[in-house]
Amino acid sequence: MDSAQTGPKLIGRAANGLPLVIGHRGASAYFPEHTLAAYQKAIELGADVIEPDLVSTKDGVLVARHENEIGGTTNVASKPEFAARKTTKLIDGQPVTGWFTEDFSYAELKTLRARERIPANRPDNARYNDQFEIPSLDEVIALVKAHEQRSGQRIAIYPETKHPSYFQSIGLSLEEPLVKTLHAAGYHGKQAPVFIQSFEVANLKKLRGMTDLPLVQLIDNPKNTPANGMPRNVPWDFYLARDARTYADLTTAEGLREIARYADAVGPYKEIIIPRTADNHMGTPSSFVRDAHAAGLGVHIWTLRPENPFLPLEFRQGDAASLSQRGDIVAEVMAYLRAGVDGVFSDDPGLLRSAVQKFAAQRD
Structure with a gap:
């Protein structure tokens, strides 16, 4: 029996106690990410959860894009x-050139169509280029x-x-419209089928004062190296506040206990x-899951992708150097499930569901 089942009930598992299958930006191994088609495919493949990354238009509408720069x-x-709207901006200290959602009205953004973000890894997805609109949070909900009404299945x-x-900083705060939208849609309380996530800390603390919905502190790779002289291993609000802590500090037992105060x-x-x-190759599991569970926190890891470049060498198949060849993601998922995680973000929620079912059968 894994560690998540031996202590108090944690927020962050499925109702049957199994780890959550989270469709990362939808089923983005099959359709361009953050499209209604990708979200619908994720649900069809067995996802418990779908993930919309949110940015704002200039008129304050929350839309699903991985980044506010939408050129790619x-x-x-x-x-x-x-x-003429192509420009260069500093986003979290990094110069980014392109087109930005905050320079478009929602109506203007709706005239655009989505394209595959990583076509070298997913050439099949490129056949869907220019077919799907950019969805709003309202449309995702x-x-x-609609699926829940048809099927009775909670997503x-x-x-x-x-x-x-x-x-x-540009007068388009994300927290207020997000909470307003979620509450208006009937999402309230710790058991609501919602998780609000952020790589920053201050806005999660702000959200804790605005809603009782579950909150999730994202932790980036502490080994990220600086780019253009700016740190990449630090929550951006820490940098702005001259807080000396990094993501590495958040991974310690003490750091996790601090996170549990607001998330x-x-x-x-x-x-x-x-x-x-x-x-x-995959190494030896750290104490992170044990420490997080001891602090009362669920653990949802990101991101497991099926293509060889994203897999450890032992799970690559066919041409190991191929950018688009798919490997044995089920074996990788199984290793993380055995380590006790409570949920997994994956671009292929169908294979993730298969791994969870295999894990459950072995556990029983």
Whole structure:
């Protein structure tokens, strides 16, 4: 029996006690990410949860995009009417050039169409380029509610506030419209099928004062190296506040106890749980899951992807160097499930569901 089942009930597992299957940006191994088609496919493949990353339009509408820069995930570059809006901005200290959601009204954004973000890894997804709109949070919720009404199956949503300090600085705070939308849709309380996540800390603490919905502290790879002279291993609000702590500090037992004061779960980069060896094989699990559970926190890891470049060497198949060849993601998932995690973000929730079912059968 894994450690999550031996102590108090943790927020962050399925109702049957099994780890959550979380469709990362939908089923983004099959459709361009953050489209209604990707979310619907994730549900069809057995996801318990779908994840919309949220950014804002200039008129304050929350929409699902991985980043506020949309040059790589939409057809905006092909639209001459928007050519003049290409610009360079500092986003969390990094210069980014392209087109940004906050420079478009919601109506303008709806004239764009989504494109595959990583076509070298997912050439099949590129056939869907320019077919799907950018969905709003309201549309994602409507998709889930419609499925629940048809099937009776509860599907959770896992919105992430992207770059909350940045959006706050330009007068487009994400927290207020997010909470207003969720509460209006009937989501209330710790048992609601919602998890609100963020890589920053201050906005989660702000959210704790606004809602009783479950909150999740994301933890980026502490080994990230600086880029353009700016840190990448630090929550951006820590940097702004001149707080000397890094993501590494949040992974300690003390750091996890501090997180438990305002959040219900943690979402660590997967290699915090099982580090890779120097030759890119899976190593020995860390104490993170045990420490997080001791603090009363659920653990949801990210992100497990099926293509060879994202897998440890021992799970790659076919041409191990191929960018698009899929490997044995089920074996990788099983290793993390045995380490006691409570949920997994994956671009292929169907294979993730298979792994959870296999894990459950072995456990029983």
